[in-house]
Amino acid sequence: MKELTYVRPTDARDAVARVSDDPHARFLGGGTNLVDHLKLGLLTPDVLVDVSRLPLDEVTRLDDGTLRIGTNVRNSDLAAHPVVRSSYPAVTRALLAGASGQIRNQATTGGNLLQRTRCVYFQDVTTPCNKREPGSGCSAIGGYGRYDAVLGASEACVATHPSDLAVALAALDAVVVVLGRDGERRVPMSDFHRLPGHHPETDTTLAHGELVTSVELPPESALTRASDYRKVRDRASYAFALVSVAAALELDGDVVRDVRIAWGGVAHRPWRAAAAEEALRGETYSEEAVRAAAELELAAAVTGPDNAYKIPMVRNATAYALRGLADRSSERTGATR
Amino acid sequence: MTVQQARPVPNRAVGIASERVDGREKVTGLATYAAEHRDLQLDDPLHAWMVTSTIARGRVLRVDASAALALPGVERVLDHENAPRAASTDDRELAVLQDDRVGFRGQIVALVLAETPEAAREGARLVSVHYDAEPATVTLDAAGEDDFYAPEQVNAGHETDLEQGDVEAGLAGAAVRVEGRYSTPAEHNSPMEPHAATARWDGSVLTMYDSTQAVHAVAATLAPILGLEQSQLRVLAPYVGGGFGSKGLPHAPEVAAAMAAMAVEGRPVKLVVTRQQMFALTGYRPETISHVRIGAEPDGRIVALEHAAIGGTSRIKEYAEQTATAARMMYAGEHRRTTHRVAALDVAVPSWMRAPGEMPGMFALEVALDELAEACGVDPVDLRVRNEPELDPETGNPYNDRRLVECLQRGAERFGWADRPTSPQAIVDGDWWVGTGVASATYPTLWMPGNTARITADEDGRYGVAIGAVDIGTGARTVLAQIAADALDVDVASIDLAIGDTDLPAATVAGGSAGTGSWGTAIVQAAQQFRADHGDTPDPGVQTTGTAESYPDSVGHALHSFGATFAEVRVHRWTGELRVTRLLGVYSVGRVINPTTARSQFLGGLIMGLSGALFEESVRDSRFGHVVTQDLATYHVASHADVRGLEVDWLDEEDHLATPMGSRGVGEIGIVGTAAAIANAAHHATGVRVRDLPLTADLFLDVPPLP
Amino acid sequence: MDTSITLTVDGRRHDVVVDTRTTLLDALRERLAVTSAKKGCDHGQCGSCTVLLEGRRHLTCLTLAVAHDGDEIVTAAGVSALEGGAGDDAPTSLHPLQEAFLAHDGLQCGYCTPGQVCSAIGMLDEAKQGHPSHVTDDLEESVDPADLDDDEVRERMSGNLCRCGAYGGIVDAIREVAGGAPREGQPDRPAQPEREAAR
Structure with a gap:
């Protein structure tokens, strides 16, 4: 860990200016991933700009019903928030499926989205990794591949994004609010994380010095209320996803009025299964239809011996998640399927 | 009168469930582990950080420490050219920084000493090591057939091969045959306390707090390397945060700490192995592959049994896991062949991990038994009962008190085995397949000679009992006081026990499930000698020291413990996730000295077995040569949420052939057979037979219905 | 870079010089x-x-000391002084949860134990504030520490690994202190895997 300067501005604009002006400065939030990286030698910043105590720690409902979540709301507080629990259960479920109680008390909303892959080679500075050291090669290709991406990977990188929360936010069409030197901009979740392409070193579309200040969830609806998150993992708790599914389903009788599906553990970013959603929307709900829709989304998947299991696993997990939502829908309406 | 041999003692304190005597220090965190000592002038240490090799084989050409030495706070950087010379380099694992050879990726190639841990870590990052890399062989797959050889013996001194009868003829003539290849991956002990040492050299004595299972063994092993007399090393280990075998033998970091301390005379040095470095430098259970062939009568009685085990070892130091030894004594059968072959690889040095041999070997054998039961249409419990030998098949000796059948039957009753459907895929509960499985467990009763205990009469009817034993969490500190109390016929409260220090009488390792039995025998013998010397009302200050060289009652018997493990698992029909919902172990281990601490040992073994069944796998990258799942986020061990529905039971018995206390060991048997019981239950649940650990979710996706 | 901060640890105020790292x-x-x-x-x-x-329960390894200037820290050595504890900081007094750990043998080597103790105290406080967990069936239902069953306690404590496998005793100890239905002897009640159902 290199010697570094620590500063704690009291104003978000100062923080942004401080990092924007210095290519060797980084924001420090909850620290659960960044401090880890400092110790592993992955990052060697000269300056840490602590934004974790900026007053961006409130959950507020805007006049139009949008739920604004300050970037410094801790994961545990967000999960326990009464509005989130009742109106956006996929968010609470995703948060509670991640990390541990202690880490959720520490990790922030923005930091959660900005956490980096847990690919074992990325975290091991003694092995080549294009994400860590562009041009050095990808050790995961031809190496340990159990957690590797099956969708949207490139020859440069097969890493997966580790966040649970981001998958739920992707499914619910959240918007990330970002403050830069030139003011605020709003980035839909679908444009926030990148696929690796030739530049796996870049995880998101943020510029250096841009600070996530809040995340906004659209006004609650029948769809957001009927949302859920299912995570498949080796250990029963305190483990990253093999695959995960955030889903929301609104049925009109048997007919899928609207549906949202996003996958975790399959790609370099939360994977919104748009083709699967399209295939289901307006169709009669059935388990077979969901499986077929998932297969459609997975048609472009590329797998190796270590991660081929993710295809049936994510397909089944999707069917399982939607079945749970469909069952609850019919409980509510008294309909039988 | 001289007490030549400890005599059995009536139990008063022994057998009573009592609270862990060092629990208060532990629940407050005030117990001090190897990196937490400030006494003995260990305040203000230099912090040592290891630089480890990034090639698997070759030579160090040059260590450039200039950038590191330029950092404020960095005091010294030791490498193979400037480190103190070892007096002996016979043990290449322990010949730290003695030459330019690299034998595995992760080997120590430099050591940074700095005023703060931050400076030490950064200094290590800045040390630049230049190598001449050579082609390396790091996996069993890459090893050629010619690379496998028969070691002279396997771990714990067992014979490499053993052949009885004519296995091929027996198999050829058998009515039923099953055959399979079973494997267990490399596993890391991963105690919660990382290996660590704090050492100080004052010019004549090296004092070292160490995280070890054997203080005297550390002194005895390190002294000739450091060129010291054993009396010049004082090793202390008052508290040790688990070991499970990895702290049973000294490893390279302890040598590095000692060497560094001698290089900076007068200044203490603290070295804490990072969690990642533990995956290369502190031992591990090597990968095993077992080929098992069984021939049986139609009713399941075994006629011929072959267990051929292969595995990997390190080219710089041989360790051969005794994978096939349990097959020598477990079941009846006329024809038998057990063999071990290893390939020397350019990998880190494997070593002991809880129940070496029995854990992987009994996984293979007990899954094979389940397959035999299926092939014969015999209940798996009955099959094991039918194959009960009268005499030990390996030696022909009578058993001490073999009660496997009783364990199986008691377990079956308690578990509700009778209600179990015969065929797989018979139970569906919601989204889950449900299944149950059984496996036997066994562990040899080892007894280590040479333990010495000292009994001292103190004021007010108190007694000091001293022995250099180590409590790594087993409860030794609690149970040895109970043993001493009975041996002296006084209350436990009158005993002042001292352990964990080479200034105390010599003791053997806390390992092989032999610590309590071996140390306890020495305490009993010393106590009996004490009473013979000083009577029942000794003058304060008198003392007696006794050494237990043997416990001859055991001669001529096959001494083993036994057990039966029953598992219930649920496998998610959609996602393949496997959860163990019930686990029962019933054990025959002689006298249980303290039911509270023994129960925790059994539970701990069962949980480590569960963890190995479902999660643990040290993945070695075939290109680089090191374990890439080298932390606790990628090398999963069981968490709270994975551990449900555990039960432990044991038979009420005593075994005075084993020890004067009537006890055998309890530390290892809980892990044995557990993974097999879980794999067998998973087969019962789903019909999927898994022969390779761990049992991960991907193996149970889209399970087809049985015909 | 050295900097001076103040930390209150187990009721004692320390001015300490730390490296920013x-x-x-x-x-x-x-x-x-x-x-x-x-x-x-x-x-x-x-x-x-x-x-x-x-x-709140918090890891100390993934945070920089310099970010905690002025903060108050309680370790397992100081929890007896907390509300519900014995009320003084004499080394002989224990928090009820620590007493329960001893009674249920919720420890072996002791290395994870102080973390388990602090985590359990923080976890029960979270439950008191109504925090749900991964295995909570109904997210809108209120949560009470006394109602936490084994599966709830296990899930909430899963961030504390114990390689010795003292989990059963730890869960027993926590449930005893949480004031829920007392458990009998061995932790042998059937688990409820459906609750977790690949969630």
Whole structure:
């Protein structure tokens, strides 16, 4: 860990200016991933700009019903928030499926989205990794591949994004609010994380010095209320996803009025299964239809011996998640399927 | 009168469930582990950080420490050219920084000493090591057939091969045959306390707090390397945060700490192995592959049994896991062949991990038994009962008190085995397949000679009992006081026990499930000698020291413990996730000295077995040569949420052939057979037979219905 | 770069010089000789370094000491002084949860134990505030510490690994202190895997 300067501005604009002006400065939030990286030698910043105590720690409902979540709301507080629990259960479920109680008390909303892959080679500075050291090669290709991406990977990188929360936010069409030197901009979740392409070193579309200040969830609806998150993992708790599914389903009788599906553990970013959603929307709900829709989304998947299991696993997990939502829908309406 | 041999003692304190005597220090965190000592002038240490090799084989050409030495706070950087010379380099694992050879990726190639841990870590990052890399062989797959050889013996001194009868003829003539290849991956002990040492050299004595299972063994092993007399090393280990075998033998970091301390005379040095470095430098259970062939009568009685085990070892130091030894004594059968072959690889040095041999070997054998039961249409419990030998098949000796059948039957009753459907895929509960499985467990009763205990009469009817034993969490500190109390016929409260220090009488390792039995025998013998010397009302200050060289009652018997493990698992029909919902172990281990601490040992073994069944796998990258799942986020061990529905039971018995206390060991048997019981239950649940650990979710996706 | 901060640890105020790189855990262990917080992995993967930081359970290995100037920390050595504890800081007094750990043998080697103790205290406080968990069936239902069953306790404590496998005793100890239905002897009641159902 290199010697570094620590500063704690009291104003978000100062923080942004401080990092924007210095290519060797980084924001420090909850620290659960960044401090880890400092110790592993992955990052060697000269300056840490602590934004974790900026007053961006409130959950507020805007006049139009949008739920604004300050970037410094801790994961545990967000999960326990009464509005989130009742109106956006996929968010609470995703948060509670991640990390541990202690880490959720520490990790922030923005930091959660900005956490980096847990690919074992990325975290091991003694092995080549294009994400860590562009041009050095990808050790995961031809190496340990159990957690590797099956969708949207490139020859440069097969890493997966580790966040649970981001998958739920992707499914619910959240918007990330970002403050830069030139003011605020709003980035839909679908444009926030990148696929690796030739530049796996870049995880998101943020510029250096841009600070996530809040995340906004659209006004609650029948769809957001009927949302859920299912995570498949080796250990029963305190483990990253093999695959995960955030889903929301609104049925009109048997007919899928609207549906949202996003996958975790399959790609370099939360994977919104748009083709699967399209295939289901307006169709009669059935388990077979969901499986077929998932297969459609997975048609472009590329797998190796270590991660081929993710295809049936994510397909089944999707069917399982939607079945749970469909069952609850019919409980509510008294309909039988 | 001289007490030549400890005599059995009536139990008063022994057998009573009592609270862990060092629990208060532990629940407050005030117990001090190897990196937490400030006494003995260990305040203000230099912090040592290891630089480890990034090639698997070759030579160090040059260590450039200039950038590191330029950092404020960095005091010294030791490498193979400037480190103190070892007096002996016979043990290449322990010949730290003695030459330019690299034998595995992760080997120590430099050591940074700095005023703060931050400076030490950064200094290590800045040390630049230049190598001449050579082609390396790091996996069993890459090893050629010619690379496998028969070691002279396997771990714990067992014979490499053993052949009885004519296995091929027996198999050829058998009515039923099953055959399979079973494997267990490399596993890391991963105690919660990382290996660590704090050492100080004052010019004549090296004092070292160490995280070890054997203080005297550390002194005895390190002294000739450091060129010291054993009396010049004082090793202390008052508290040790688990070991499970990895702290049973000294490893390279302890040598590095000692060497560094001698290089900076007068200044203490603290070295804490990072969690990642533990995956290369502190031992591990090597990968095993077992080929098992069984021939049986139609009713399941075994006629011929072959267990051929292969595995990997390190080219710089041989360790051969005794994978096939349990097959020598477990079941009846006329024809038998057990063999071990290893390939020397350019990998880190494997070593002991809880129940070496029995854990992987009994996984293979007990899954094979389940397959035999299926092939014969015999209940798996009955099959094991039918194959009960009268005499030990390996030696022909009578058993001490073999009660496997009783364990199986008691377990079956308690578990509700009778209600179990015969065929797989018979139970569906919601989204889950449900299944149950059984496996036997066994562990040899080892007894280590040479333990010495000292009994001292103190004021007010108190007694000091001293022995250099180590409590790594087993409860030794609690149970040895109970043993001493009975041996002296006084209350436990009158005993002042001292352990964990080479200034105390010599003791053997806390390992092989032999610590309590071996140390306890020495305490009993010393106590009996004490009473013979000083009577029942000794003058304060008198003392007696006794050494237990043997416990001859055991001669001529096959001494083993036994057990039966029953598992219930649920496998998610959609996602393949496997959860163990019930686990029962019933054990025959002689006298249980303290039911509270023994129960925790059994539970701990069962949980480590569960963890190995479902999660643990040290993945070695075939290109680089090191374990890439080298932390606790990628090398999963069981968490709270994975551990449900555990039960432990044991038979009420005593075994005075084993020890004067009537006890055998309890530390290892809980892990044995557990993974097999879980794999067998998973087969019962789903019909999927898994022969390779761990049992991960991907193996149970889209399970087809049985015909 | 050295900087001076103030930490209150187990009721005692310390002015301490730390490097900006010093983690809170290393500040406690190496600079203040407070070794009740243990270093098991140094990467947030085991929970051994858990303390109560400003009243909440928190890892100390993944945070920099300099970011905690003025903060209050309670380790397992100081929890007896907390509400519900014995009320003084004499080394002989224990928090009821620590007494329960002893009674249920919820420990073996003891290395993860201080972290388990702090985590359990923080966890029960979270439950008191109504926090749900991964295995909570109905997210809108209120939560009460006394209602936490084994599966709830296990899930909420899963950030604290114990390689010795003292989990059963730890869960028993926590449930006893939480005031829920007492458990009998061995932790042998059937589990409820459906609850977890690949969630």
